Amino acid sequence: GWDPDQDWQGYIPFNDLPKIINPEQGWVANANNAIAGTDYPNYITAYWHGDYRYQRIRQYLNRNDPVNKQLFQLIQIL
Numbered sequence: 510g511w512d513p514d515q516d517w518q519g520y521i522p523f524n525d526l527p528k529i530i531n532p533e534q535g536w537v538a539n540a541n542n543a544i545a546g547t548d549y550p551n552y553i554t555a556y557w558h559g560d561y562r563y564q565r566i567r568q569y570l571n572r573n574d575p576v577n578k579q580l581f582q583l584i585q586i587l
Contacts (some may be wrong), residue, residue, distance in 0.1 A: 521551045536576075538566045 527545040529537060540562035545553065569584050570576070 521553075525551060527553075534571065536570050538563060538570065540566060 527549060540560075541558040542560040542563040543557040566584055569580065574580055
């Protein structure tokens, strides 16, 4: 906050934000991993986590087990 050069320089128009609607796999997940590819033209942040947590979530959701409270508890502790 002490360097105004680091302040937001504007907003990305809503229609230009990264999005996915009705993905084939039937779910959407994020674990602070990058939400857009390197070809995305707008700056969001440089501080993404690796996708290892997302990949673990993906493993569980792709097993086609019932999605319920117990599954989400399991995902949280692993």
